[in-house]
Every structure is written in structure tokens, then in C-alpha cells.
Amino acid sequence: MYLLGIDLGTSSIKVALVEFATQKNIATAQYPEEETPIKSLKPGWAEQSPNEWWQNVQQAILKLNATGLFNPKDISAIGIAYQMHGLVVVDKDQNVLSDSIIWCDSRAVELGNQAFESIGQEKSLKHLLNSPGNFTASKLAWVKANEPEIYAQIDKIMLPGDFIAMKLTGAITTSISALSEGIFWDFEQHEISKDVMNYYGLSNNLIPEIKPLFSSHGVLKADIANQLGLSQSILVAYKSGDQPNNALSLNVLKPGEVAATAGTSGVIYGVSDDLTCDKQSRVNTFAHVTYTEAQKHTGVLLCINGTGSMYRWAKHTFAPQSTYAALNNLAATAPIGSNGLKVLAFGNGAERMLNNQYTGAQLLGIDLNMHTQADIFRAVQEGIAFSFRYGLDIMRENGMRPQVIRAGRANLFLSDVFAQTFVDVTGIPVELYENDGSVGAALGAGIGAGIFSSAEEAFKQHAPIKTLQPQNSEAYEPIYQDWKNILVKQINRK
Known part of the structure; x- marks a missing residue:
């Protein structure tokens, strides 16, 4: 018996097949x-096409099937992880009406700020645990105000994950x-927010049926099943935003446990x-995958837009023919502090941790010469x-x-320089695991389908592959403080 996980990322679609009996990624x-x-x-x-996501999901599944390592007919459940905060709108025939306004889009910032003031800051934080900010509700309000023909x-x-489902x-x-x-x-009333819906003039009829996160969100259609074998x-x-799902994939389910991704x-x-x-x-604080009315587990989320996107820009600009692995090795030849060179990596939209400023x-x-x-x-x-240290503070x-942070050995955590710098500058050990978002989504599907009796069973073979301890914290502290001073001056100019 197998479980299929789909991770709808900003950069690409990743899918994983997990064997139920061993919890191993096949x-x-x-x-x-x-x-x-x-x-x-x-x-x-910042926009992407939902229909392109769907085409890429299908191609990823067909590519997975083509490995020949399993019988696709033996897949029992599907789980979906997805880039958070995006807005997808469809008509009564389920046709997409426009490209998705995705997570790093900044157009609705001012609308969200106005909502925060009008609803009341204290009331918003008590009931929503956040400012309406630049999130999905504010993006929908932007469509209502600026694209009324689409909104109608x-x-x-x-x-995004609801759309793929x-x-x-x-x-x-x-x-x-x-x-x-x-x-x-x-969160206080345990219902769709009347304050947000009334302030923005939105109808509850636009909201889909609310179901438990771990539950049946539908059965694969016959034509799609045939098309995908x-x-x-x-x-x-199972459906979850990528960050709660990343936490799930790292078995970060209990209060006090912390996950990171880059x-x-x-x-x-x-x-x-x-x-x-x-x-x-x-x-920001959102309902975690284990949130219920009786057990109000929340996920406190620090998001930095400009991380891998900054590294991608640097690669494409300065070394487009190199691989990331080669660049990681090259970075390791430079000394701590990069000979005085400093980077502010905040170039991918307004940063919430900088009070929605775009620096x-x-x-x-x-x-x-050097x-x-x-x-x-x-x-x-x-x-x-x-930037992680700034947000962690x-x-x-x-x-x-946090006493320890868990992370998947993927993306920037594949770089020994980045991983050790993260540990040194934060002063917190990091446990690295092989699991990633697509594997987490597959295990989530097993929980939601009742194939696993509990989350504990789904992660009973979960163990770190490596633990990193701080080594150069004293050397990095003055370098970080110089970097922070530059950032603060930049923020104060705005």
C-alpha cells in the first residue's frame, strides 16, 4: 500500500511515493x-497560473509513475501541501477566472492596513491573531475593488491546494x-470572521465547505484516474499549507517544537x-494541522520572502552555468564574514517581519579589487x-x-555553509531530516485516510540524519550586529 504526496511549490511541483508499512520514501x-x-x-x-500548476501536477505524477518502482494502482490516498496565502477564484463551472495572486504579492498591503485600523488593532489581534495584512482575504478585497467584472x-x-484537490x-x-x-x-468565536467579511463586503457563500484537515476531501474522478494511471x-x-505541512513532515506537532525551511x-x-x-x-499565527476547538494548537510563523529567491537571483546573475552544489562548494572557500561583503536579501515583495516594508x-x-x-x-x-536571526529574535x-530546530536537508540546508551559519548565528542546534514537504503530504494522507491510527504511528521511524551544533557564534555575533545596523538604518529611511 502506497501514499502519494503532492507539494505545490512556487518553483515547481514535487511528488513523493511513501510505503505505508515502512514510512519510507520509495x-x-x-x-x-x-x-x-x-x-x-x-x-x-506576483502571479502564477493555476491551470499551469495543474498541468505540472499531472506531469509530475506521470513522471513518478514512469520510474517503474511501484504499481500506481496500489496508491490508496493522496495528500497535498501548497504555497500558502494565494488566491484562486473559479466560476460555477469550476473555470479559473484569473491568474492566482500568490503569497509574495504586495498589492493588497494598504487594504489590509486599513482593515486593521477599521476593525481595530486590539480586536483583530484577539480574534484573528493577525492583521488582515497582505493575506488572502485582502487579496480578494483587492479583486472586488479593482476587477469587479471578475469578482462578479x-x-x-x-x-492553491484546494484548487488542485x-x-x-x-x-x-x-x-x-x-x-x-x-x-x-x-479564533475567539470559532467561525468565519464576521468582522473581515463585513468590512470587505464579502459573502460567506464564496467560502467552500469546511472539513477537518485530516479527512476525505473527495475521491479521484474517473477520467483523471484513467489519465494518470x-x-x-x-x-x-489531507491538504495543508506548506509550512504547517513542513512542520508535520518533521514531526513538529506538539507545543514548543520548532521547524525551519529555506x-x-x-x-x-x-x-x-x-x-x-x-x-x-x-x-503570524495560524491554526496548526493538529488544531481543533478543544485542542487549540497554533503555528507561529516567521516568513522571509527573500531567501531561496535571493540565492536563485545571485546564481542566474553571477554564475548561470553553475549548479547550486558547485556554488555551495565555492562559498565554502570564502572566510566567515565574506571579507566584509554584506547582503540584505529582502527583494521579493514586502516583508511582514519588517512591518510590510519593501526595502x-x-x-x-x-x-x-578584492x-x-x-x-x-x-x-x-x-x-x-x-535574516533568520533577525526574525527569530x-x-x-x-x-x-526553541532549544532545537528541525529542518529537512533540502534547498539551502543542502549547503554546509548556510546550515552551519544558521546554527552559529542563531545559537540553536539544528536536527536535519530526510523528509520533505511531499513526503509529509503523503504521510498526512495516511493519517487522514485512517491508514495510520495516529500521527505518532506515521512518524514512529522518524530520526535525524545529522545534528549541527554552534561552532562559530562568537565570530559571527559582531558581523551580525553590523548587518543588523545596516538593516535598521535602511528601515528608518522609509
Whole structure:
């Protein structure tokens, strides 16, 4: 018996096949091989095509099947992880009405700020645990205000993972966790937020059926099953935003446990049993995958837009023919501190932890007679690690005190320079695991379909492959403080 996990990322679709009996990853596939572009029609805008996501999902599954390592008919359940906060709108015939306004789009920031003031900051933080900010509800309000001809045709709104589940099953569902990440959920009243819906003039009829996150979100349609070589009886049994799902994949399920990821964006995600919030909404709180009315587990999320996106830009600009592995090795030849070169990696939209400011990415202190590619690529990785430290200090202000952080050995954590710099500058050990988002989605499907009796059973063979301890914290501290001073001056100019 097998479980299929789909991870709808910003850059590509990754799928994984997990064997139930061993919880082992049998096969993986990614499509496309090159990063999917982000459409930016205006400064601060970011869009992608949901229909292109769907085509890529199908190609990824067919590529997985082509490995010949398993019988696709033996797949019992499907789980979906997806890039958070995106907006997908469809009409009554389930046709997509426009490209998705995705997570790093900044166009709705001012709308969200106005909602925060009008609803009331104290009330918003108490009930929503966040400012409406630049999240899905505000993006929908932007469509209502600026594209009324599209808004008038909307039958249902969805997060990206809801859309992929709809294409697989024909059913449109959502969950409390998904609604909370869109800032549609009132944690105090345990219902769709009247304050947000009334302020923006939105109808509850636009919201899909709310179902438990671990449950049946539909059965694979016959034509899709035939097209993909799968059984028609397969359940879509789990859907989660990528960061709660990343936490699940690392077995971060209990209060006090913390996960990190450094893909296109960078995230530190800690589980809490308090309905906690940051008064400035620099870090955000959403319903975790284990959230219920009786057990209100939340995920406190620090998101940095400009992490892997910064590294990708540097690669394409300075060394387009090199591989990431080669650049990681090159960065390791530069000294700690990159010979004084510094990078602010904030060039991928407004940063919530910087109070929704957009500072742009910066490469500072270039010495034309000294600095080399090695310095550049180490400085980029150090600058990204410094941004994690800056955000982690905000989380510490809000009472989160991680003793260890769990991360998948993927993306930037494949770089020894980045991984060790992250540990050194934060001062917190990191446990590295093989599991990734697509594997987590597969295991989530097993929980949702009742194939596993509990999350504990799904992760009973879960163990770290490596633990990193701080080694150079004293050397990095003055370098980080210099970097922080530059950032603070940049913020204060705005």
C-alpha cells in the first residue's frame, strides 16, 4: 500500500511515493526541472497560473509513475501541501477566472492596513491573531475593488491546494487551518470572521465547505484516474499549507517544537498551545494541522520572502552555468564574514517581519579589487541566515524559546555553509531530516485516510540524519550586529 504526496511549490511541483508499512520514501519526481516563473505585471505584484500548476501536477505524477518502482494502482490516498496565502477564484463551472495572486504579492498591503485600523488593532489581534495584512482575504478585497467584472463571476475562492484537490476530485473544500492562513477565521468565536467579511463586503457563500484537515476531501474522478494511471477509489485525505505541512513532515506537532525551511521563502515555524500574536503582526499565527476547538494548537510563523529567491537571483546573475552544489562548494572557500561583503536579501515583495516594508535586496561593501564569486555567494548565504536571526529574535520577544530546530536537508540546508551559519548565528542546534514537504503530504494522507491510527504511528521511524551544533557564534555575533545596523538604518529611511 502506497501514499502519494503532492507539494505545490512556487518553483515547481514535487511528488513523493511513501510505503505505508515502512514510512519510507520509495520514489520522487519534480516537474518542471527549471523554476516556474513568477509573473510580475507591476512592481510588487506576483502571479502564477493555476491551470499551469495543474498541468505540472499531472506531469509530475506521470513522471513518478514512469520510474517503474511501484504499481500506481496500489496508491490508496493522496495528500497535498501548497504555497500558502494565494488566491484562486473559479466560476460555477469550476473555470479559473484569473491568474492566482500568490503569497509574495504586495498589492493588497494598504487594504489590509486599513482593515486593521477599521476593525481595530486590539480586536483583530484577539480574534484573528493577525492583521488582515497582505493575506488572502485582502487579496480578494483587492479583486472586488479593482476587477469587479471578475469578482462578479466568482462562485468559490480557494487556496492553491484546494484548487488542485478540486481538479483531482471535482469537490471544493477547505479547512480551519486554510481559512486561518487567509485571515478568514475568528479564533475567539470559532467561525468565519464576521468582522473581515463585513468590512470587505464579502459573502460567506464564496467560502467552500469546511472539513477537518485530516479527512476525505473527495475521491479521484474517473477520467483523471484513467489519465494518470491511478485507481478511481483514491481519497484526497489531507491538504495543508506548506509550512504547517513542513512542520508535520518533521514531526513538529506538539507545543514548543520548532521547524525551519529555506526554500523560495524562509520560515521558522513553532507550535504553541496559546492563541498568541505579535502586536505588530511581524510574525503570524495560524491554526496548526493538529488544531481543533478543544485542542487549540497554533503555528507561529516567521516568513522571509527573500531567501531561496535571493540565492536563485545571485546564481542566474553571477554564475548561470553553475549548479547550486558547485556554488555551495565555492562559498565554502570564502572566510566567515565574506571579507566584509554584506547582503540584505529582502527583494521579493514586502516583508511582514519588517512591518510590510519593501526595502529591496542589496549587495553592500563591494571592493572591486578584492571580492570574488566565492565572497558573493557566501555573503548571500550569510545574509539569508542573518535574516533568520533577525526574525527569530522577534519570535523570542513573543515568548518562543526553541532549544532545537528541525529542518529537512533540502534547498539551502543542502549547503554546509548556510546550515552551519544558521546554527552559529542563531545559537540553536539544528536536527536535519530526510523528509520533505511531499513526503509529509503523503504521510498526512495516511493519517487522514485512517491508514495510520495516529500521527505518532506515521512518524514512529522518524530520526535525524545529522545534528549541527554552534561552532562559530562568537565570530559571527559582531558581523551580525553590523548587518543588523545596516538593516535598521535602511528601515528608518522609509
